[in-house]
Amino acid sequence: MSCGGSDKNKVNCMECGIRKDSLFKDLDDEEIVLAESHIDLQRQCKPGEYVISEQHQAKSSYILASGCVILGTYLEDGSRQIFQLALPGDVIGFGVNKDNGYFAQAISDVKVCVMSNTSLDNLVKNHSAVAMRLIENLAKSNSSYQQYLLSLGRKDARQALAYLIMDVTERLKKQVPGCSLDKSEGCFFPLNQEAMADTLGITKVHVSRVISQFKKEGLIECSHKKLKVLNQEKLGEIGNYAASI
Missing domain, CATH: 1.10.10.10 (Winged helix-like DNA-binding domain superfamily/Winged helix DNA-binding domain)
Structure with missing residues (x-):
């Protein structure tokens, strides 16, 4: 089941509890207001609901505002393989231009800020600080995935x-x-x-x-x-x- 309710009016980056650890960490107040305008909506998910499913093409990126999300895939025998745990401040779905190939499932009450990939691309192009934070986020995910592979193999x-x-x-x-x-x-x-x-x-x-x-x-x-x-x-x-x- 995909996530349910959403509410654009509840997006408030200025007072967000994870602002200091998010993509917008290094933006001043004026830039924060501009960045907030790129967020389409905030979506709420309950445990077990999917932020992203394997069957759908990703057209948006998701900033995890609160809660925890697992990323993984279902194998041919029906078993589940988890390869990442996303926590507040992490970005999910960025750079995926076709079928996801993985799912992102809430394992607690979750709030995600949804940005179209086009909006995030524009934000990255106009704010080098956001681009650097996104690179850091992706590098951290890559390091985590490398350690995950090591755990499985050695x-x-x-x-x-x-x-x-x-x-x-x-x-x-x-x-x-x-x-x-x-x-x-x-x-x-x-x-x-x-x-x-x-x-x-x-x-x-x-x-x-x-x-x-x-x-x-x-x-x-x-x-x-x-x-x-x-x-x-x-x-x-x-x-x-x-x-x-």
Whole structure:
């Protein structure tokens, strides 16, 4: 099911909670107003709804204003392969000129700002700061995808899951307003065990087993969709994770 409601009147880039981490980070107030005029609408999605489906041609780009979205594809046997997690500030769908070849699905309540590819192209041409932020965003996505391939090809399940947990928690800390890994109750962790399994290409049972091991070793705590890394140094060592990546 595709996302439902939308409301142009609710777009307010000036007061947006992710302004400092978005494409418009380096724009002044006057430029922000101009950039906002390029946004067609803001769309709201519920968990399970699709921002982008594999079957439709992409004519727009989406700036994730809040919530979490998974990008992936369905294989011939009906299984799902996830290759990216999008967080607030990330851009989805840019540069796709024909059938998407992947889906983007909300896994929490989500708001996306929708821009036609033509509008975004014009904005990039007229604002070098936006162009640079878009390049940074794409480079970050490329780096994340490279690490994902490495996890599938060279790391065992324990190493791959340690890397995934570290990467997601570090990104949440940087990109989700109000999320702090120092909170005693932990931070909202958007990927359930099924999603982690579909990301790493292993079974849900295997994920559950490794998570239980991590908990017994005092590396993590998790409950009620929240996760806290208790020993970042050790977990990062297991996953060969460098926060600067």
